[in-house]
Amino acid sequence: MRPFEVNPMNETIRLLQNHRSIRRYAPRPIPEEMVEAIIRSAQAASTSSYVQAYTIIGVTDPAKKKALAELSGNAHVETCPLFLVFCADLRRLRVAAARHGVEAQVEGTEPFLVATVDAALAAQNAAVAAESLGLGICYIGGIRNRIAEVCQLLEIPRLVYPVFGMTVGFPADEPGKKPRLPLEAVFHRERYEPERDRHLDVYDETVRRYYTERTGGQRTHGWTAYIAGLLKEPRRTHMLDFLRRQGFLQDTLGAAGRGERP
């Protein structure tokens, strides 16, 4: 444990606050020692009730990365040296409990949530560890675009699902840092404070300036306009059916779907 500090800045905080997503990588493999350090750091993250309900699949095979790039619509999934697929994994808990004659009760919304959060906490530790080693990363939510095909390609079984991917590699560019919401909008005190929505005005200006500068005036919208465009139509509407088929969220099936009488 480190001694208490009064100055709220140090190497780790600087690293965290300096994050940007990297989408171009040098054609240089990642030393195995680094991969191990990244995975061990991921594993050290907190886990709900010690369940450790996730599995990380490391993909380096060029053909598989190419296929995953196509399935996710992200070219850099092919060009990164290492693609990590973070899976929520309740199957392992079933296997563990079965050794003691117990069928683990993992098919409801709560275990789905637990496994998803466990995978995310591990992933963020992996991201921080990778960046501390001079690597760059980018989360790939796009693997949910054609998630059933991703599962087929990676032989992902029932009670496991890929939450997101992460490209990892030595950075070949240094993109700008996207401005975040004002702290005042995100951090509430003692209760949820909807009146903090007022900070969206200033933020729209900040984002407008950022895009205008970065695109030479080609994009000039603020954040709220961007969100309006992004969410006009529902996204990835296949997710519920996919997750149910994969064994998750069984409690969302009505009585009829579960074969019960109403």
Added chain:
Amino acid sequence: MRPFEVNPMNETIRLLQNHRSIRRYAPRPIPEEMVEAIIRSAQAASTSSYVQAYTIIGVTDPAKKKALAELSGNAHVETCPLFLVFCADLRRLRVAAARHGVEAQVEGTEPFLVATVDAALAAQNAAVAAESLGLGICYIGGIRNRIAEVCQLLEIPRLVYPVFGMTVGFPADEPGKKPRLPLEAVFHRERYEPERDRHLDVYDETVRRYYTERTGGQRTHGWTAYIAGLLKEPRRTHMLDFLRRQGFLQDTLGAAGRGERP
């Protein structure tokens, strides 16, 4: 950006791998500069499509902490100087889009997932930042035990839900590090490899040794036996109904529930 390193160990990775949950805190408030550094670090985490779909509620009010401790069944929620409640927040996206005459489509499983993951990534950055400052943290999933009452207490509106809490404070004890699953069990190569279940045997031995030593022989079970006991009965079965009432997972309602004809 830091220069490339070959040695896969540094201060940040040491910090990540040295994590343990802290449940006893010194009666000492956290300087406001530290709180701000923690929140800014949380905000710097990756966010799906730039939506930043989370809100962090900081609770320091003794009466509120006491109530939250009771609702979550965790005494240290009362004794920690700062309790952070990480909320998945789709409401802000609705507000943002409404400024442009758009009703953001956020009621399905996919946006629920996005907001939950966004909150978790931010939280893990907050945890790492806090620990880098000499603070200790503990995730509190227990706020989902009586989650509707937590929402009432913190005035959490529709389309927002508290995913978990986090106690933060200066550590008053130094608990042991709980052994994680073998890396070989969690990290798969090129595909999901169920044959890696075999590593559970060794892990059971590791955990058995850990508990035996730590409890002077009072607890001697391995990990798989622990999981069997934990998951014999379904947990927090109210979550689906709660989330639906809160505006999430509307696509899980059958045609009848959505008021449509079958």
